[in-house]
Amino acid sequence: MSAPAIVVIVGTSAAGVSAASTLRAEGYDGRLVLLGEEGVPPYDRPLLSKGYLAGTLSEKDLNLRPASFWTDRDIDLRLGSRVVGLDPSGQSVTLHDGSSLRADAVILATGGRSRALPVPGAELDGIFGLRTRADSDALRELSGGAERAVLVGMGFIGAEVAATLRGRGVDVTIVEPLSAPLERVLG
Known part of the structure; x- marks a missing residue:
């Protein structure tokens, strides 16, 4: 079986970044696209509840990799790209803006989400989970x-x-x- 020509990784969590890094380190030389819903570079989420929340770490301190990492490894990092559909038979990934990408293989690395409070008023200002x-x-x-x-x-x-x-x-x-x-x- 030959390697897929285009691999799309959905999610810029540590798992998504690790998948992209590992593919390149293991010799995958096809097109590699990493899609992140947030408009910021992949970052270390565990620090959000500690040093970053405390104000002792900056946004730059959170980054999982320097900006050069993506270009040096020919990884097409697309930020602000929310996936709204997968079509395995059509080999495509649909984005929130209506555009689509060809994908011979897809890796889902979207991470977890905190549970919403099942109580009245849970949608009010000042009530939220910590994920991003x-x-x-x-x-x-x-x-x-x-x-x-x-x-x-x-x-x-x-x-x-x-x-x-x-x-x-x-x-x-x-x-x-x-x-x-x-x-x-x-x-």
């Missing part, structure tokens, strides 16, 4: 003048956000639906 750099920016801005914050969930990210907000002088209350912090992780 924009989410961390909004939380940092909001917490700058805040005296108190309520966090729902005490997984790793919740614990990190709580510690970071405490470090910024915010009183934090945590609501955890399970019987113990980190129960899903530690059992």
